[in-house]
Amino acid sequence: MDLSYTPEEEEFRSHLREWLAKVLPTLPPKPSPDDWPGRRAYDLGWQRMLYDAGYADVHWEGTPSVRLIFLEETERAGAPYVGANFVGLLHAGPTIAAEGTPEQRARWLPPVLRGEEVWCQGFSEPDAGSDLAALRTRARRDGDDYVVSGSKIWTSHAEVADWCELLVRTHPDAPRHRGISWLALPMDAPGVTVRPLRTLAGSAEFAEVFLDDVRVPVANRVGDENDGWRVTMVTLSFERGTAFVGEVVACRRVLGELAVTARRNGRWDDPALRRRLGRLNAEFRALWRLTQWNVSEAEASGGVPGVGGSVFKLRYSHARQELYDAAAEVLGADSLDLERPWVLDRLSSLSYTIAAGTSQIQRNIVGERILGLPKGR
Amino acid sequence: MRFQLTGEQEALRGAVRGVLRRVAGAGSSWLVAPRGGAADGYSPAPFPGDARPGDERPRLDRGLWRALGDLGFFSLRLPEADGGAGLGLPEAVLVFEEAGRALVPGPLVATHLAAGQVPGAAEGEVVVAAADGRLVEWLEEADVVRPGAEGALPLRSVDPLTPLHRVPAPAPTDPVAVLLTAAEQLGTAARAGELAVQHARTREQFGQPIGAFQAVKHSCAQMLVRTEVARAAVYAAAVTADRADIAAARLLADEAAVRGARDCLQVHGGMGFTWESEVHLLLKRAWVRSERCGGGTESEELLAADLVA
Numbered sequence: 001m002d003l004s005y006t007p008e009e010e011e012f013r014s015h016l017r018e019w020l021a022k023v024l025p026t027l028p029p030k031p032s033p034d035d036w037p038g039r040r041a042y043d044l045g046w047q048r049m050l051y052d053a054g055y056a057d058v059h060w061e062g063t064p065s066v067r068l069i070f071l072e073e074t075e076r077a078g079a080p081y082v083g084a085n086f087v088g089l090l091h092a093g094p095t096i097a098a099e100g101t102p103e104q105r106a107r108w109l110p111p112v113l114r115g116e117e118v119w120c121q122g123f124s125e126p127d128a129g130s131d132l133a134a135l136r137t138r139a140r141r142d143g144d145d146y147v148v149s150g151s152k153i154w155t156s157h158a159e160v161a162d163w164c165e166l167l168v169r170t171h172p173d174a175p176r177h178r179g180i181s182w183l184a185l186p187m188d189a190p191g192v193t194v195r196p197l198r199t200l201a202g203s204a205e206f207a208e209v210f211l212d213d214v215r216v217p218v219a220n221r222v223g224d225e226n227d228g229w230r231v232t233m234v235t236l237s238f239e240r241g242t243a244f245v246g247e248v249v250a251c252r253r254v255l256g257e258l259a260v261t262a263r264r265n266g267r268w269d270d271p272a273l274r275r276r277l278g279r280l281n282a283e284f285r286a287l288w289r290l291t292q293w294n295v296s297e298a299e300a301s302g303g304v305p306g307v308g309g310s311v312f313k314l315r316y317s318h319a320r321q322e323l324y325d326a327a328a329e330v331l332g333a334d335s336l337d338l339e340r341p342w343v344l345d346r347l348s349s350l351s352y353t354i355a356a357g358t359s360q361i362q363r364n365i366v367g368e369r370i371l372g373l374p375k376g377r
Numbered sequence: 378m379r380f381q382l383t384g385e386q387e388a389l390r391g392a393v394r395g396v397l398r399r400v401a402g403a404g405s406s407w408l409v410a411p412r413g414g415a416a417d418g419y420s421p422a423p424f425p426g427d428a429r430p431g432d433e434r435p436r437l438d439r440g441l442w443r444a445l446g447d448l449g450f451f452s453l454r455l456p457e458a459d460g461g462a463g464l465g466l467p468e469a470v471l472v473f474e475e476a477g478r479a480l481v482p483g484p485l486v487a488t489h490l491a492a493g494q495v496p497g498a499a500e501g502e503v504v505v506a507a508a509d510g511r512l513v514e515w516l517e518e519a520d521v522v523r524p525g526a527e528g529a530l531p532l533r534s535v536d537p538l539t540p541l542h543r544v545p546a547p548a549p550t551d552p553v554a555v556l557l558t559a560a561e562q563l564g565t566a567a568r569a570g571e572l573a574v575q576h577a578r579t580r581e582q583f584g585q586p587i588g589a590f591q592a593v594k595h596s597c598a599q600m601l602v603r604t605e606v607a608r609a610a611v612y613a614a615a616v617t618a619d620r621a622d623i624a625a626a627r628l629l630a631d632e633a634a635v636r637g638a639r640d641c642l643q644v645h646g647g648m649g650f651t652w653e654s655e656v657h658l659l660l661k662r663a664w665v666r667s668e669r670c671g672g673g674t675e676s677e678e679l680l681a682a683d684l685v686a
């Protein structure tokens with residue numbers, strides 16, 4: 001068991017640190033959450049800076065340790081998040097890299113790395129959430145095109161996306177997992193309508209996407225026809241892998257700030273509050289160690305994140321909600337004021353046990369795939 | 378960074394698990410709680426006369442203690458020149474985890490910490506007990522008590538396999554004792570999860586294994602989550618030996634063991650509530666260990682102070 005990094009990794013870290021210290025002060029001001037064109041420009045601009053400095057492909061090419069260091073250092077320095085680049089860098093991109101043809105990789109990957117194109121993820125449908133394989137959006141073959149009809153929901157960043165990784169049903173009579181295909185849908189194609197949905201935090205983070213006889217070239221299919229479910233599983237394992245590393249670092253910083261605030265406003269004198277924060281310190285230290293454990297495991301097994309991601313996600317999503325509940329205790333009545341720090345974060349933390357597979361679904365995965373318990377009838 | 382067990386560490390863990398299984402004999406003899414009455418504490422008769430649980434004094438198995446000594450359980454971290462294996466805290470944590478999994482009885486932590494200081498401790502010839510917080514485990518069976526146990530009074534221990542005395546003055550906390558206790562808790566948490574999963578796979582009700590019911594399945598999943606989070610914390614604390622890391626490991630491992638044993642009990646139904654089953658022994662030992670070294674409160678306060686340090 002070794003927690004130290006190699007000299008090369010330490011060198012990577014110190015170069016990255018220097019670079020961050022140099023470029024972060026030159027960033028434009030952060031756009032407001034409702035300014036979607038502004039957010040797109042800001043997130044793409046940051047990706048472009050990473051590209052120019054040689055850090056753009058760290059999620060794809062770096063070893064798990066290098067990725068960990070990258071996420072740790074960018075968060076420490078207060079650098080922007082992946083934001084609108086999330087799907088391109090962490091879902092669609094890795095899927096295309098793993099399953100796409102050379103032409104597909106050449107067409108779609110460089111614009112993601114250079115911060116030129118935004119992707120969104122069109123998986124969930126009104127009647128297919130946890131039970132994703134129930135999806136009904138239909139793609140009918142017509143010459144060199146598919147003609148796609150149906151609707152998607154909860155599509156994050158749909159408003160500003162150029163492309164959508166879309167799951168469609170290409171074989172309605174096959175067993176449900178074997179009739180699905182993975183398509184790259186251009187969001188400006190005729191017949192695509194995006195209707196933003198406001199989240200409980202007030203901003204429009206996701207949208208409904210209606211597809212009305214949209215023509216998508218067959219050449220935009222990644223993987224074989226009707227093999228989309230397997231192609232998708234590649235993406236989902238990335239999503240639950242190292243996606244939260246930066247956030248754990250951020251949570252530890254927030255916890256420190258909470259303690260300082262509590263000392264200032266007198267709540268620190270309450271031993272119950274103090275112990276609650278002490279326990280959260282233990283929690284996030286442990287989650288950080290679990291991250292390092294999982295990263296080392298991925299490194300040993302060739303890089304693909306395993307089901308250990310479900311263990312992490314279950315605990316982390318809950319811990320994050322606990323953190324912001326503790327913040328509310330520190331703030332007292334101020335926790336009802338949206339202008340206060342942490343209040344919006346508390347609201348958005350509520351999505352963590354739902355998005356990317358609900359906690360119940362994660363527990364099914366752990367119970368069935370790790371512990372080998374039988375499926376219910 | 379290679380935060381995984383090395384080949385040697387895996388081998389050590391496997392060897393310790395094998396030996397513990399062998400010395401315990403088939404069915405782990407110490408996993409049968411004493412019934413009261415008989416002096417050796419292992420009479421098969423139900424509680425006779427006035428004897429109540431907690432009155433009887435379990436005896437420490439000296440053969441077991443020497444077997445542990447031969448295995449290097451106590452001398453592990455001593456330099457090779459002094460008859461030890463020259464290993465570190467990570468290895469110690471792995472063997473204590475195994476002891477916790479097998480619920481090995483006796484003042485393991487105290488004797489391990491006395492190796493190299495109290496003659497015979499390293500070899501398992503001498504049993505060393507220690508005042509820890511306000512309690513001493515195994516006082517009457519010990520040959521040496523550190524730092525002393527003036528005015529110690531016996532209490533009716535809730536754990537039939539851990540006799541306890543109260544001492545008037547609290548002893549200061551040794552972080553290594555906290556870490557090794559956390560390792561034992563980790564082993565017990567893992568064991569509780571395994572027992573629960575085993576039972577959930579085989580016990581059938583309503584025509585299917587109970588593990589197919591989500592209420593049971595999710596409870597088992599949570600046991601695994603708590604155990605794996607605690608494992609990362611305990612192993613990391615063994616590598617860094619940092620006080621805050623150790624305190625964190627302790628809190629996570631206490632939670633994993635105590636809640637794991639409770640959930641394991643629930644999954645076992647009526648069987649889990651019996652004296653016969655192993656399950657209550659897991660829970661009771663986990664309770665005893667959570668009171669060691671000032672209890673979780675001390676660790677929580679330490680970690681709170683760390684936030685504003």
Ligand SMILES: Cc1cc2nc3c(=O)[nH]c(=O)nc-3n(C[C@H](O)[C@H](O)[C@H](O)COP(=O)(O)OP(=O)(O)OC[C@H]3O[C@@H](n4cnc5c(N)ncnc54)[C@H](O)[C@@H]3O)c2cc1C
Pocket residue numbers: 120121122123124125126128129130131153154155156157205206351354355356357358359360361364591
């Ligand atoms: C902030 C946010 C962003 C999102 N972004 C995207 C996106 O970009 N693209 C996309 O495709 N999707 C996205 N989603 C959708 C997300 O993946 C789904 O919300 C999620 O999979 C749950 O599906 P559902 O909402 O239909 O809930 P349902 O599946 O209807 O679940 C409702 C409740 O029933 C429970 N439940 C369902 N099935 C079971 C079962 N078998 N056992 C036990 N309990 C069960 C669930 O746990 C939940 O508590 C996003 C969601 C959120 C909240």
